[in-house]
Amino acid sequence: AQSVAQPEDQVNVAEGNPLTVKCTYSVSGNPYLFWYVQYPNRGLQFLLKYITGDNLVKGSYGFEAEFNKSQTSFHLKKPSALVSDSALYFCAVRDYNTDKLIFGTGTRLQVFP
Amino acid sequence: DADVTQTPRNRITKTGKRIMLECSQTKGHDRMYWYRQDPGLGLRLIYYSFDVKDINKGEISDGYSVSRQAQAKFSLSLESAIPNQTALYFCATSDLSGKYNEQFFGPGTRLTVL
Numbered sequence: 372a373q374s375v376a377q378p379e380d381q382v383n384v385a386e387g388n389p390l391t392v393k394c395t396y397s398v399s400g401n402p403y404l405f406w407y408v409q410y411p412n413r414g415l416q417f418l419l420k421y422i423t424g425d426n427l428v429k430g431s432y433g434f435e436a437e438f439n440k441s442q443t444s445f446h447l448k449k450p451s452a453l454v455s456d457s458a459l460y461f462c463a464v465r466d467y468n469t470d471k472l473i474f475g476t477g478t479r480l481q482v483f484p
Numbered sequence: 485d486a487d488v489t490q491t492p493r494n495r496i497t498k499t500g501k502r503i504m505l506e507c508s509q510t511k512g513h514d515r516m517y518w519y520r521q522d523p524g525l526g527l528r529l530i531y532y533s534f535d536v537k538d539i540n541k542g543e544i545s546d547g548y549s550v551s552r553q554a555q556a557k558f559s560l561s562l563e564s565a566i567p568n569q570t571a572l573y574f575c576a577t578s579d580l581s582g583k584y585n586e587q588f589f590g591p592g593t594r595l596t597v598l
Contacts, residue, residue, distance in 0.1 A: 380524075407589075412591075413591060414574055414591045415589040417586040417587075461526060471529055471532060472517075472527075472529075472587055473529075474527040474528075477524075
């Protein structure tokens with residue numbers, strides 16, 4: 372069965388510092404991986420996805436993610452955090468057989484001024 | 485995403501009441517989904533529909549039912565609400581033509597069952 376894990380419930384970063392939100396996956400076959408962000412009182416917004424190709428994927432709002440097959444990871448990164456990046460971040464994998472998205476439990480990112 | 489709307493945005497109801505949550509989309513997508521979000525559990529799939537004649541159960545469908553009235557409308561019903569159905573509910577859509585396309589989410593409905 373496909374699954375993703377987000378090992379950190381919360382990540383705290385100072386504004387201007389680089390940030391990393393971790394995600395590991397378990398799939399049979401090729402992984403199709405996604406990152407979403409949820410701001411307070413809003414729905415989930417798509418950030419980026421990995422389907423195939425370059426291991427470094429660039430997405431919205433200056434975010435990028437690095438796909439690492441040997442470590443089965445898809446960590447979300449940003450070189451310089453902003454206070455406005457504070458939100459809940461979800462990693463997800465598309466189930467190969469059913470085409471459904473399977474979400475991680477979410478990581479709350481807090482960026483301090 | 486304004487292209488996916490949900491009504492109501494907030495609802496408080498009592499145990500045993502029937503309640504319907506509605507989702508409409510103007511994106512022209514074939515696929516629609518209902519999720520619930522609980523703190524610490526992420527999003528879990530309740531039901532999904534690949535077209536108006538195709539309805540499928542997700543991982544937590546017990547206590548819920550759905551209706552796909554049209555390509556653009558997908559409703560979620562709780563026939564007899566119970567307190568552990570208190571959660572944030574999201575509708576989402578995706579495009580059939582792109583197998584690896586992302587899903588687009590509505591703003592959510594916060595449901596409280598007393």
